[in-house]
Amino acid sequence: MMRFKGKVAHKFAESPLLELRMPPWRSRLMALLILGSFVVLIGRAFYLQIVNTDFLQEKGESRYRRDIEISASRGRIADRHGDVLAISTPMKSIWAVPSAATLTPEQTRQLASLLETDVQQLTSKLTSEKNFVFLRRQIPPAVADRVAALKLPGIGQDKEYRRFYPTGEMTAHMVGFTGVDDKGLEGVELAFHGQLLGQPGRRSVIKDRRGQLVEDVGSIKPPQDGDDIRLALDSKIQYLAYSQLKQAIADNKAKAGGVVVLDARSGEILALANWPTYNPNNRESLSGSQLRNRAVTDTFEPGSTLKPFTIAKALDTGKVRFDTIINCAPGRLTIGRATISDAHPHGALTVAQVIQKSSNVGAAKIAAMLPSQQMWTMFDDVGFGQLPHLGFPGEVSGHLRPWKTWKPIEQATMSYGHGISVSLIQLARAYSVFARDGDLIPLSLTRLDSPPPRGTQVFSPQTAREVRAMLEMAVQPGGTAPKAQIPGYRVAGKTGTAHKLAGGRYANKYVSSFVGFAPASDPRLIVAVMIDEAAGGQYYGGLVAAPVFAAVMSSALRTLGVAPDSPLELEPSPQSPIVKAGL
Amino acid sequence: MARLNVFLLLAVVVCSLGLVTSQHKARQLFQALDVQQERARQLDVEFGQLQLELSTWGTAPRIEKIAVEKLGMHTPEAEPLLAAANKPGRGTRR
Numbered sequence: 001m002m003r004f005k006g007k008v009a010h011k012f013a014e015s016p017l018l019e020l021r022m023p024p025w026r027s028r029l030m031a032l033l034i035l036g037s038f039v040v041l042i043g044r045a046f047y048l049q050i051v052n053t054d055f056l057q058e059k060g061e062s063r064y065r066r067d068i069e070i071s072a073s074r075g076r077i078a079d080r081h082g083d084v085l086a087i088s089t090p091m092k093s094i095w096a097v098p099s100a101a102t103l104t105p106e107q108t109r110q111l112a113s114l115l116e117t118d119v120q121q122l123t124s125k126l127t128s129e130k131n132f133v134f135l136r137r138q139i140p141p142a143v144a145d146r147v148a149a150l151k152l153p154g155i156g157q158d159k160e161y162r163r164f165y166p167t168g169e170m171t172a173h174m175v176g177f178t179g180v181d182d183k184g185l186e187g188v189e190l191a192f193h194g195q196l197l198g199q200p201g202r203r204s205v206i207k208d209r210r211g212q213l214v215e216d217v218g219s220i221k222p223p224q225d226g227d228d229i230r231l232a233l234d235s236k237i238q239y240l241a242y243s244q245l246k247q248a249i250a251d252n253k254a255k256a257g258g259v260v261v262l263d264a265r266s267g268e269i270l271a272l273a274n275w276p277t278y279n280p281n282n283r284e285s286l287s288g289s290q291l292r293n294r295a296v297t298d299t300f301e302p303g304s305t306l307k308p309f310t311i312a313k314a315l316d317t318g319k320v321r322f323d324t325i326i327n328c329a330p331g332r333l334t335i336g337r338a339t340i341s342d343a344h345p346h347g348a349l350t351v352a353q354v355i356q357k358s359s360n361v362g363a364a365k366i367a368a369m370l371p372s373q374q375m376w377t378m379f380d381d382v383g384f385g386q387l388p389h390l391g392f393p394g395e396v397s398g399h400l401r402p403w404k405t406w407k408p409i410e411q412a413t414m415s416y417g418h419g420i421s422v423s424l425i426q427l428a429r430a431y432s433v434f435a436r437d438g439d440l441i442p443l444s445l446t447r448l449d450s451p452p453p454r455g456t457q458v459f460s461p462q463t464a465r466e467v468r469a470m471l472e473m474a475v476q477p478g479g480t481a482p483k484a485q486i487p488g489y490r491v492a493g494k495t496g497t498a499h500k501l502a503g504g505r506y507a508n509k510y511v512s513s514f515v516g517f518a519p520a521s522d523p524r525l526i527v528a529v530m531i532d533e534a535a536g537g538q539y540y541g542g543l544v545a546a547p548v549f550a551a552v553m554s555s556a557l558r559t560l561g562v563a564p565d566s567p568l569e570l571e572p573s574p575q576s577p578i579v580k581a582g583l
Numbered sequence: 584m585a586r587l588n589v590f591l592l593l594a595v596v597v598c599s600l601g602l603v604t605s606q607h608k609a610r611q612l613f614q615a616l617d618v619q620q621e622r623a624r625q626l627d628v629e630f631g632q633l634q635l636e637l638s639t640w641g642t643a644p645r646i647e648k649i650a651v652e653k654l655g656m657h658t659p660e661a662e663p664l665l666a667a668a669n670k671p672g673r674g675t676r677r
Contacts, residue, residue, distance in 0.1 A: 073631075084638040089631050166638035213617050214610050239643030555658070 064206050065217060071159055072198025074182055075226030077175055077189070079235045080268075080447045085175050086189065088161040088182070092144030093137040101126050101154030111155070114147050115139065137180060138162045163189075165280040167235065170242045173293040174233060174272050176393075177280040187293065188445060191391035192229050199224035230447045232268030237261055240555045242273040245529070248548045249275045252534035258295035259552060260428040262526040264517055266451035267432065267441035269390075270525070270556070272296075272425070297394040299421035300511045300530065303498030303541070304480075306417035307355055307363045308434060308467050310370070313378045315351070316463045319369040322352045322470065328361045335409045340364050356473040358480045358495060360416045367415030368408070375411060376403035381458045382430040382440055384422050390445055398422040417496060424513075428528035431515050434468050434492070435523035437461035468492050472520050481514060481542035486554040488564035490520035493549065495541035500533070509533050514545035518553050519565040527553050 048056060077086040094115060103111065103126065112119045115136040125133050137160070144157050163178045165171070176187020184193035201223030206215045241259040249257050261271035278290040292298060314320045331345025340360050346353075354362030367375065379385065385400030399421040401410075413419045422430075425443070432455070433440050441455035459467075471492035475484040480495045493516020499506035513530045517523040529545040529552070538544050650656040 076631075076634075083641065084634050087631055087635050087638075089635060090628055164635050166635055167642055170642070170644070208610075212614055215613060236643055239647075243644070243647075 064208075065204060066207050067202060067204050070201035070203060070223040071161075072200050072223035072225045073161055074163070074178070074198055075196040076228045077192075077196070078228060078230055079233045079238075080231065080270075081235070082230070083235050085167055085171055085231065085233070085235075086163055086165050088163050090141060090159055091138040091162040092141055092157045093160050094135045094139065094144065094147055094155065094157050096126055096133055096135050096156070097154045098126050098128050098130060098133060099154070101152065103152055107150065107152055110150060111135075111147065111152065114143060114150075167238075168281060169277045169279045170273070171233065171235075171238055172277045172280050173274045173295070174231070174238070174269075175280065177283065186291065186393060188229065188231065190393050191445065196226040196229060198226040232263070232266075232270060232444055232447045233272070234270045234559070236559050237552075237556045238271040238273060240559070241271040241527075241552050242277075244548050244551045245273050245275050248529075248531060248544070252531060252536040252538065252544050254531045254535065254544075255533040256289070256294055257529070257531040258298075258424045259530075259548065260295050260425050260526075260528045261552065261556060262428050262432065262443070262528075264432055264435040264523045264526050266444065266448050267429070267455070268444045268446075268448055269425075271552075293392060293394070294532075295424040295530075296388070296390065296392045297396055297423070299396055299398045299423050300513075300532070301420065301498045301501070302417040302422050302427055302513060303496035303511065304358045304360075304363075304416055305427060305494050305496035305513055305515050305541075306420070306422075307358065307415065308471060308494055309378060309382060309430065310363055310367050310375065310415040311351060311355060311470075312434070312459050312463050312467045313375060314366045314369055315466055316459050317370070317374065320351050320366060322466050323350045325350055326354055326359075326362045326365050328354070328359045328365075331361060333361045333364055333412075335364070335412050336407070338409045340412060352470045352473060355467075355470040355494065356476075356479045358474070363415040364412035367411055370411075372403040372406045372411050375414070376400070376406075378458070379414075379420065381456070382433055383426050384420065384430065386426075388423070388425055388429065388443060390425075390443060392445075396423055398426055417498060424528050424530045427513070427515055427530075428526050431517060431526050431528070433458045434464055434471060435517040435526050436464065438464035468520060468523075471516065475516065475546075480540075481516075481546040483542060484514060484516055484546035484550050484553075486518060486550050486557070488566055489518045489554070489557060489562075490566045491518045491550075491553065492516055492520040492523075493546075495546060497539060497541045510539040512539055512541040512544040514541050514549045516549055516553070518557060519562060521565040524560070524562050525553060525556055527556070 071090075073090075074088045076084055076088075078084050108122060108126070109119055112122045115122070117136065122135065125135060135155070147155070148157065160180075161182055163182070165175060165177065167175075172187075174187055176189040176191075177185055178189050179185050182197070184190040184196065189196065201221045203216060203220040204218040205213045206217055208214045238261075241261055245257050245259045248254070257275045259271065259273045260269065262268070263270055272293075272295050274292070274294045276290045278286055311320075315322065320326075325348050327348050328342065328346045329348065331342040333340045342359050342361050344357075346357055346359050346362070349357060349359055349362050351362075351366065353359075354366065379400055385398055387397045388395055401419075406414075410419050429440070429443055436455070438459035438461050439455040439457045441452055469492075471494055472490060473479055474495070475481045475491050475493055481493060484491055484493050484495075493514055496511075496513040496515070498511045498513075500509040500511055501507070502509065511530060511532055512534055513528070515526070515528040517526045527549050529548045531544050531548070534544045
């Protein structure tokens, strides 16, 4: 602004300056320059706002907007009472970007001591050529916080989950385990992986200068925690089964074994124990034999435990009655070039006694009355040769050859459980036809709210009741398994002792088994026991497997509060001879 | 006219201060919410850890060990066991 020093005050419009005659191009030039600069500004604004907006917007957002992943945890696995069998808890993993991680020797030492690793090992990881290395995975969050407090360059951490199995080796085969990336590798963890897996969520936020969240922007995707799985398993019964099995294996110096406990009413698997087993919390030195869920993945020739099925079919089709006399003398039967023999020769036996005494000859003679197709259909109906469809990894269908290829001798041996192979869980399930009124129920790993109405009918209820009575005779004095008796309860069951095949020949190694149910008046539980290669001098199913059955069954019935159905005076009288079990 | 303008100016100033305050409050509340949500997650984690601890202390082998060794308990023989009769007409089982 100009200031005037004249004595006479002029009005603005009369300013003498305005009366100066300026060359007109100057004002025009000024106007043009101003206009031009406006055009430049508008052009720049257009460039920034319209042409380059996406890029700039992104750059701006990257300075204050953050995408955060919200982690979701894997579902819990619990038993039928809600006791936790597998649970995830957050841990941290420590990683490094070697090119950015330039640590002083002192810092390296500190880090190594926190991570509990060797200084040398750590240094070699930090100087490796890779872009990214994990220094230690799954460390407790408290330790990770102390690592973060060191504020080391190029060292970062991630949140991850670690799975814990409080019941450890007891439920190892049932529950299975997950790998380091939360992927189910075995057992229920694998079978129900899809349900257990959580879906991480995502949200976009604005952060202020201090790194605090200020505002949510955009849409939030909430995390979906994995579903909890409620198994049918009963931890108490599982423990009973596991500890009794372990004891029996030690007593009999056996190689392996398995126990399966089923609820006869609902088909739920209340316990499934195998030996050898492993601790899923510490899987550093695992062998394949420890990992095998034998009850599901291994098949064996069941031996005499199959006799009731052949006989039930013969009863069902009216070929025999329970009191039909079968001549089993002289304890041998020759079919073609092969000879079937009984462990103890019997004379004439009724059909019921064939089961009670477990006569191979009797079973073979009854099997000969059945057409092979009928026998095959019956085996197929009770689930042999079929996958149990539990979803367990490696579950097997067992071996049941098509009936057209059967030779007479094979049909005879199959009647007493040779030339056919089944898994323990198949065998336990098949016995549900006798524990129930002739129908086969599907098995369930998970707890059912209401029992399935009825399974597929295999035998008539009348036949099932008759076979049940015969199986009750087998555990009474005079039968093959008096050791399966439980004071206070009526028990029904069948022993099995099968030679093992070794290199195509039957060797002097045995699989001892016992399958039974109780209380016989209204069966509630089915327990199947299998002991592989008992080497303690005894190998008969009635002596090796039956005591395990009795111990597991009696405690399980007591645990469930099942009322006794037998007066106590039915205990075995001391003078009754303990019959040496037959095959 | 001038008075109205002054009044409007004041109104604008007051409104904008109000806007700033409410924005600030909103952010504070959001942060508080976030802190609480984080706490909820922490508590959930702690619940999981406590559940884990509960299961670990309550495993059947440990209970049996303590019952037998410390408390001198044992499973009763079948002989002295008496089943209490249920009322007729009611189911015999749970």
